Amino acid sequence: MEDRACRRRRRAKTTTLTPETPPTFRPLGEIDAHTRRRKRRSQLFRYVLLVAMGLSLFPLVLILWTVVSNGIGAFGGEFLTQPEPPARREGGGYLNGIVGTLYMVGIATVLAVPLGVLAAVYLVEYGRGWFAGTVRFFTDVMTGVPSVFVGLFVYAALVRQFSFGTIMGAVGLAIMMLPIVVRSSEEMLKLVPEDQRAASAGLGARKWQTITKVVLPTAGPGIVTGSMLAVARAAGETAVLLLTALGSLQVVTAFSGVAQSSITLLIYQGAKQPFDPGKERAWAGAMLLMGIVFLLPFTARWITARRTR
Amino acid sequence: MVDNTQAQAAPTAAPAQTGQTNTAPEFTPRHTTVPREVGEAVFDVETVSVAYGGAPALKEVSMRIPKGEITALIGPSGCGKSTMLRCLNRMNDLIDGASVSGRITYHGEDIYAEDVDPAEVRRRIGMVFQKPNPFAMSIYDNVAFGPKLHGMKSNLDDRVEKALRGAALWDEVKDKLNDQGHALSGGQQQRLCIARAIALEPDVILMDEPASALDPISTLAIEDLMRKLRGQYSIVIVTHNMQQAARISDRTAFFTVDMEQGVRVGELVEYDLTETVFTNASDQRTESYITGRFG
Structure with a gap:
């Protein structure tokens, strides 16, 4: 009984919600207080977001400005073609560092990218159960390992047996790159629609044919972009190289046996010594490195975009 | 003389045809009505059940699918018609936890036999999916994909042209074979997918709601195409659209x-x-569904 009364009351209430007078036309400009409040709040949030974006861009702009304004002075043709002279002397450049960075990052890319992409293919296309879960977990852990640890690891495992050098530095960089390549490639492979795999299988393709002929080409541009981020990361790596490449004043083209230099190591050494010419070269080196890191993803995207068109 | 040989040939041909259609089915389906006059069958489905991860999806289906005709599978969502279709070219193998029991023979061969390669089954039995799914490559490469996969590389250009003509798409794309497949309209994309399937010269084409993502005009184009392909290919089509099933x-x-x-x-x-199902269904549930009282 009580239940029914309750229901009736509710029904009565809902009927009062329907307007007693038929709705009349109101001009669109005529807004009630509630709508006005919503509009104001919407505006407010937009400004908050704008300020947040401005604040987060501010350091970036500041860095760009500081590095370029300090580095432009020592930058030039000589900087790119001469090795670093003693810190007190004017002129000269970072050729030894540029060669070292190109060498080590190049070798690290050759080591890390194919391995990382293969691991990602395994995780996406075959990975089921505990093993894949474990691989994924440790890849995540590796992403967060401080680079000094990686440097120490390579030092303890390899450098003490052999010597500082190009290959050692490259191995250290490859270890830093690997998790980035795996995770970014994995995300890109997951983006390949399942219906593409089904279409390929429906034409009688075996799994490896589907992977090599459909999945990898479709994910290709994304994988390249992700790999370039890893390359950029490796190019800016310092701590690993301190313990594996050590640094060199001459241009080194040997793969092993001789300590190797890099742009980051030269910046590190140039910045901590007291003489102005060396410091200026360090700024120019920083500018060069930043240019490389900024340009790499753009070139990668440009190349892949042209290839797929 | 000429008249005479033709007159002689005609009576001999006629009994041969009727003789063919009169061959009785070799098995008696247990749970289903017996389809009338299935002559030469391309598929014999015998008490096939499918389960996904232990949960049954389809129960003891038996049917003979005739050669060179269009067979439509209709029914409400979740009734297992797509599941049935995917059994016919072993696409269910790709789904984790799917299990198929019973027996399906294709021209008398058990396609689930141990020594049968599923990839080979799918090569002979083409498939067209619900959503047009051309590869992210050129129109030419889309059609050439299957032949290239199986090393059929001679006269590739001719093969591609033949397939595109077969899918009634050639005239629309002959001047832009290097354009991306994705650049085509939805209906053209679906015809591209049909061309891609027939480039492998299968004898069966399975179609899983091939027109459900298309507008009415593209749908009619696909249906016209199916009528054209009928005879040369055996077609099995899953459709939600009963008029479509009735039409084709x-x-x-x-x-x-x-x-x-x-x-x-x-x-x-x-x-x-189809005529019998739509005008004189023997089961009450079929009639209710077809007349729109259910589903």
Whole structure:
């Protein structure tokens, strides 16, 4: 009984919600207080977001400005073609560092990218159960390992047996790159629609044919972009190289046996010594490195975009 | 003389045809109606059940699918018609936890036999999916994909042209074969997918709601194409659109969902000539569905 009364009351209430007078036309400009409040709040949030974006861009702009304004002075043709002279002397450049960075990052890319992409293919296309879960977990852990640890690891495992050098530095960089390549490639492979795999299988393709002929080409541009981020990361790596490449004043083209230099190591050494010419070269080196890191993803995207068109 | 030989040939041909159509089915389906006059069958489905991860999806289906005709599978969502279709070219193998029991023979060969390679089955039995899914490559490469995969590289250009002509797409794309497949309209994309399937010269094409993502005009184009392909290919089509089934198919199989111990399982209710199913259904459930009282 009580239940029914309750229901009736509710029904009565809902009927009062329907307007007693038929709705009349109101001009669109005529807004009630509630709508006005919503509009104001919407505006407010937009400004908050704008300020947040401005604040987060501010350091970036500041860095760009500081590095370029300090580095432009020592930058030039000589900087790119001469090795670093003693810190007190004017002129000269970072050729030894540029060669070292190109060498080590190049070798690290050759080591890390194919391995990382293969691991990602395994995780996406075959990975089921505990093993894949474990691989994924440790890849995540590796992403967060401080680079000094990686440097120490390579030092303890390899450098003490052999010597500082190009290959050692490259191995250290490859270890830093690997998790980035795996995770970014994995995300890109997951983006390949399942219906593409089904279409390929429906034409009688075996799994490896589907992977090599459909999945990898479709994910290709994304994988390249992700790999370039890893390359950029490796190019800016310092701590690993301190313990594996050590640094060199001459241009080194040997793969092993001789300590190797890099742009980051030269910046590190140039910045901590007291003489102005060396410091200026360090700024120019920083500018060069930043240019490389900024340009790499753009070139990668440009190349892949042209290839797929 | 000429008249004479033709007159002689005609009477001999006629009994041969009727003789063929009169061959009795070698097995008696247990749970379904017997389709009338299935002559040469391309598929013999015998008490096939499918389960996904232990949950039954389709229960004991038996049907003979005739060669060179269009067979439509209709029924409400979840009735297992797509599942049935995917059994026919072993696409269910790709789904984790899917298990198929029973027996399906293709021209008398058990396609689930141990020594049968599923990739080979899928090569012979083409498939067109619900959503047009061309590869992210040029129109030419899309069609050439299958032949290249199986090393059929001689006269590739001719093969591509033939397939595109077969899919009634050639005139629209002959000047832009290097454009991306994705750049085509939805209906053209679906015809591209059909061209891609027939480039492998299969003898069966399975179509899983091939027109459900298309506008009415593209749908009609696909249906016209199916009528054209009929005879040369055996076509099995899953469709939600009953008018479509009535318009194009020779035979119709009606599936429905049944509650069995709290689990929804698909089953085959009725399988007969399309005309019979649509005008004189023998099962009450078929009639209700077709007249729109259910589903």
